[in-house]
Amino acid sequence: MRSLVVSSIVIATLAAAQDSKRPNIVLLFADDAGWADFSMHRSTTHATPHIDRIAKEGVRCIAGYVSAPVCAPSRAGLLTGRYQQRFGFEFNLPGQQAKPGFLRGLPKSELTVATLLKKAGYRTGLIGKWHQGKADACHPNARGFDHFFGMIGGSSPYSPGLAKRIVRNRERLAAENLPYLTDAFGDEACAFMEKQASQTQPFFLFVSFNAPHGPMQPPEDAMQKMRPDFETKVRAANAAMTRSLDDNVGKILARLDSLKLARNTLVVFTNDNGGAMPYNGSLNEPYAGTKGTFLEGGVRVPFIVRWPGRLAAGKTYDAPVSTLDLLPTFCAAAGATLPADRTYDGVDLVPFLTGAKEGIPHEALFWRLDDVAAIRHGQWKLIRFAEHPPRLHDLMADPSERKNVAAGTAKVRQDLLARIASWEKQLTEPHWTRARKWRQHSYERYDQAKVDGWKRR
Secondary structure, eight states: OHHHHHHHHHHHHHHHHHHTSOOEEEEEEESSOOTTSSGGGTOSSOOOHHHHHHHHHSEEETTEEOSOSSHHHHHHHHHHTSOGGGGTOOSOSSOBOOOTTOOSSSOTTOOOHHHHHHHTTOEEEEEEEOOSOSSGGGSGGGTTOSEEEEESSSOOOOSTTTOTTOEETTEEOOGGGOOOHHHHHHHHHHHHHHHHHTSSSOEEEEEEOOTTSSSOOOOHHHHHHHGGGOSSHHHHHHHHHHHHHHHHHHHHHHHHHHTTOGGGEEEEEEESSSOOTTTTOOOOTTSOOOTTSSSHHHHEEOEEEEOTTTSOTTEEEOSOEEGGGHHHHHHHHHTOOOOTTSOOOOOOOHHHHHTSSOSOSOSEEEEEETTEEEEEETTEEEEEOSSSOOEEEETTTOTTOOOOOGGGOHHHHHHHHHHHHHHHTTOOOOSSBOOHHHHHHHHHTTOHHHHHHHOOO
């Protein structure tokens, strides 16, 4: 009994010490999740109470975007706070035909949010999916993360005993010793926080779950319970994998609570791109498009920010924000200085979310992947194709992007095309290419009639 009392006093004392200092930062990341597959987005099939809790206790940015519609470039933008095309990271990995002298991965010249926070005195950890290159110079431990547990590549089997490429820092772990992979990531995240709770040093923890990205290997018990509720096996698997994701988000939130760290921890939940239907059984309704497109279903993602005492609970924010904003937001919260030798495309969101700063975070957001580029400017979204006329959508009147109004709004169309061209002048050539089949793959997903035919229930 006496040891329990002493332990409680120690935790309370350390929590009080951390409260008087800079916040801990926890970034929770899903992979290929569909917009419609969260109960906070009114899903009737996917219950996500723990993710919902973050929304109830924080600010839900209802126009949250990523900087790319596919995994690796999206992460590169988030990690650097810069459009990834500025440093040649336009295509997904592993890619093809790398330019001589260039890494197929995050360039050594780029500074990650982990590097900047570590320099500012934070302990940094990455749990889960990396997908920023396999060269030693691209390893998380070489890019600002003190601790890494997860996979270097873009995917892994989930089932116990099958995850053969999981490493802790640079040590390969025996697959037979690992539980279901999403649980392993949740457990490791909790262990990292427990270790840091005994320190006065603040921490940054990036929990990069790979669920519900394929392969579709749900927990067996959850799958058995959910299978009767769905017409298709893949949709049931998606629901079961999302439930596991949410359970582990809940596990992390509960550990923050038990360690008395929650009130001094900035928590963000978001996703890397839109749902990868039909492959993983996701749904992006009410939005058009899928992963790989610049339609809302490809680049619009859940985006929640919780910071007790700083941000009001249960609020929504409707101006467009981007995962590019996370690095400047985290660095501002930590008191870290952004280097002056490069352009940052993200901004500190906190003054906008509190109302301390007027206006909106971004006049425009841009995207480019191969020969397709896009811009969101105010109510307008324009998508420029090399082989087809552009598409222009009024997102206020038509958020599902079903009506192309490009023909009747020449002045708007020309202005947005000029803005894209001006932005592209700031970019560099891609450092590697992608297989031609992926170009066609993306083009097909702009045909919404075809996409609607892929939906799984």
